[in-house]
Amino acid sequence: MCYSAQIEADYRKYVKMFGAAMSLREFAELYWEHGGRELKAPMAMEAAFSDPQTDDEHRIQALIAENNALRATKFEQELFKQRARLADAERILETKTTKAATESRRIALDKIDAAARRLADLKRTTLKDADSQIYPGWYAPVMIVQDGRRVVVPMRYRCRLPGWTEQMEREKPGTFNARRDNLRRVWGKLFGHNHGIMVVNRFYENVDQNGKNVVLQFDPQPAQPMLVACLWSRTTIPGEPDLWSFAAITDEPPPEVAATGHDRCIIPIKPEHLDAWLNPNPSDLAAQYAILDDRERPYFEHRLAA
Secondary structure, eight states, X not given: OOOEEEEOOOHHHHHHHHOOEEOHHHHHHHHHHHTTSOOOOOHHHHHTTSSOOSHHHHHHHHHHHHHHHHHHHHHHHHHHHHHHHHHHHHHHHHHOOOHHXXXXXXXXXXXXXXXXXXXXXHHOOSOOXXXXXXXXXXXXXXXXXXTTEXXXXXXXXXXXXXXXXXXXXXXXXXXTEEEGGGTTTTSXXXXXXXXXXXXXXXXXXXXXXXXXXXXEEEEEESOOOEEEEXXXXXXXXXXXXXXXXXXXXXXXXXXXXXXXXXXXXXXXXXXXXXXXXXXXXXXXXXXXXXXXXXXOOOEEEEEEOO
């Protein structure tokens, strides 16, 4: 499965590369709906709106700024709370070493570090490679076709299948990937109907090596943006904005990935198949399987993730 990926998070790149339009409503609802709650979105996706050029971009930039201000207040409150906790624990430890005070001190230090890092990230303006990285449950731009045009929509990287409830989703948290050999059975309501593309520059996997879990980074050679085949779903939730979610399709890995001990790999489709993939004919699934089989096949170099 694709544990994590470094994506093209700037929707403007999709506009330039593919002539896609931004789905203003979905971007705006994403930030409006979270309203200061922790939003799992790559910083690079938000940074794309830091220099707004249109009225729509100004609206989204304002929502992002408002959301980040609320989040900053939350982190500052957490810092105050944990620093008070730390001081209390250290006062106790000055006179007597207790297990409870030692543990409280450890937890406070960890939470202070986490809150300080998140607060610093909100204020940082220079992007790092990690600012384009997503994990299951995070939001990412996905290109789909709506009403005959290519549109970029922010979607959660874990698909809620049609008919599923939130509880059913929690019981099956692995739906951020869709196995090619399960497309008809498990994903039949989406395969041949709701196809999308996520642009990925590299991906990461958890691999067991000598009984120890390590995270490997896989880079395509030559370096290139990969058009990763995805399936997506739109779930209507009464009283809330619709939930847009997606999964990356995976298949048996190429030899160099299999040699590392991993048994799955994302599927980058060829640019010449883009229109056919985004506009599937549900009566001709063989054509969609043919696109997945006639994929791009870069060589994947790997190394331990930083």
